[in-house]
Amino acid sequence: MIRILITGVAAAALLAACGEQEQDPVNAAQDAASAPVGQMSAATLGANTVEGYVTNAAIGDMYEIQAAEIALERSQNAEVRELAQMIHDDHTAASEAMGQIVQSGQIDAELPTELDERRQGLIDNLRDADNFDEVYIDQQVAAHEEALTLHRGFADHDDAPELAAHAAEVSGPIEMHLERARALND
Template sequence: MIRPLLAGVACVALLAACTQEQSPEAVDKVQDAAAGPVGQTSAVTMGSNMVSAYIPNAAMGDMYEIQAADIALQRSQNAQLKELATMIKTDHTAASNAMKGMLPQAAPGTTAPTALDQRRQGLIDNLRSASAENFDRTWIDQQIAAHNEALTLHRGFADQDSPLAAHARSVVPKIEAHLRQAEAIKAAM
């Protein structure tokens, strides 16, 4: 838990230095790098321990994945990347719908968020502004970080005393498959 926090602090310090001296795309890259440890820390500390944190994190994770997949399907020319984006969109849409369907019984009075938080919106903005030559690498790096965060969140919550724990367990194999495929694509780049 300390490593992600320290990495996040280091990335934020790097971000501060880069914002004054680098191109906008370099700044975006540092922002993306900082988002991973911040998300991991959030998943470990709150999301995997409290229903009130699990629901918004799982919902926003799915929303981010769906939006990022849509952008990849529009911008990428890489067939493997587009195949992964299609799988991600399908699986995260199904996961989102399943969780929303469980909320009335599992967490009465709770609704899933309908918009991304600032961190995930920043990732989407960085995808949209990535140059054509850097898009695929930017997308795949974001996917690896996002799926590691999602695994931490869902694996951690899977043992909780909540009806949503079954949902957390059910999505882990698909997230693992997405991560393996993203890592294989990155290795081939």
């Protein structure tokens, strides 16, 4: 069932991407298909297990930091650059805080050291984008919707109270990033 859903989403994304002139159709389709896949992952595995949460939150932070660094290099738009700096700072702080929780030994989880294939694809697409600001903002809306699903879903976990508190704490800045990205998208 999940495979059929993913295939359908990918097909719809490819069709939608065919109408986009400014971004490579394959990259546009990959970005479009990433959003529902990320939401499904965040809502299921990520929000329900300690290891799933740690992995998804850490990779999400790594992606956000790398994407923000690219935006700070490439964007000429002051509002996009301001958002990128805020995202970079907040996700760096969130990543460091979670690292301290994991390294304290109170939970049984390991921090990933590199991006997963999906988010590496997003970074690659961002680097190749001719219409950079539009692609960056679209990716940020999708990534922050996914992150909110993940963190809000984990915030009430009794089996890892320190991580649950972290999830609740970072939800506020993530929601602010999402609101700013949506405003820029309009």
